[in-house]
Amino acid sequence: MREVSRLPKAHLHLHFTGSMSTRTLLRLAAERGVELPDALVDEVALEVPADKRGWFRFQRFYDIARAVVKGEDALRAVVAAAACDDAAEGSRRLEIQVDPTSYAASVGGLQPALEIILDEARAASAATGVQVGVIVAASRIRHPFDARTLARLAARYAGQGPGEVCAFGLSNDEWEGPTADWDGAFRIARRAGLPGVPHGGELRGPDHVREVFTHLQPTRLGHGVRASEDPALLDELVAAGVAFEVCPASNVHLGVYPSLADVPLRRLLDAGAQVALGADDPLLFLSRLTDQYTAARDVHGLTDAELAGLAGSSIDASFASDTDKLVWRAEVDDWLRP
Ligand SMILES: [Zn+2]
Secondary structure, eight states: OOOGGGSOEEEEEEETGGGOOHHHHHHHHHHTTOOOOHHHHSSOOOOOOSSHHHHHHHHHHHHHHHTTOOSHHHHHHHHHHHHHHHHTTTEEEEEEEEOTHHHHTTTTSHHHHHHHHHHHHHHHHHHHSOEEEEEEEEETTSOHHHHHHHHHHHHTTBOSSTTSEEEEEEESOTTSSOGGGGHHHHHHHHHTTOOBOOEESSSSOHHHHHHHHHHHOOSEEEEOGGGGGOHHHHHHHHHTTOEEEEOHHHHHHTTSSSSGGGSOHHHHHHTTOOEEEOOBOHHHHOOOHHHHHHHHHHTTOOOHHHHHHHHHHHHHHSOSOHHHHHHHHHHHHHHHOO
């Protein structure tokens, strides 16, 4: 049996603070004299219902963890650890998602926060061999004007290479704010050559996927799994070439589906969707990138050829250069070769 951790792949859905292992979080907290609640570090994965209370609980833990990520050293440590962990899982390209607003105060502003992260992404790429690109993501709980500011900032660092901003996203509670209000920010990003990768279709169903598709013109959808509830919409997205960042563990831990078997991975693949598996927030779900591929094999019965197809999809859906994609694609073929 081929090892999925050796399967070359791209990791396209991973949040900054959520990327940490419990070990990294504990180390940062100890260095800063911060006491963490047991529930965050007891190595029991968070499980919440898919409602307001569930999301609030998830967000509260996330905020506690984020409060530990203060100062340049902490920002660098998170990027370095994420690249290191990804390297051990066969990832060739990591596109880590960050809202620099959350970390700006501790390093003197938005721009320094982003520059530190980009600089460390370059260093981590060189050190681990995993090419680390950065997705700047606005938050639905802030004003859309803030999102425009972030889009303008992101635009200055746009590029495909390591330590460059490769895309623009929108995260946090999908129920928060009218989606159309963020179209201005996504337009600014697109004009700078930054593709849109907003969240949509995890907590909310096809109607919201339609809104995200119409107003934000995504190149990839963060999750998008619930588009599968509307076959015509799914076909439309596939025809438009929108890729899906599918995070099975996240879906289950946030109560969207009762079990991994209920995640509509097969339905998306059967519809011809380009799927990239991602871990979303391993800190809270205790499930990393390789675990998603293992679930695809063990729970959904994907063959090695299908797993290789999935990994190839993740590489294609990344914003790396075509030259890099060709190299990694050939490595996927090597993995599959008997
Ligand atoms: Zn996410």
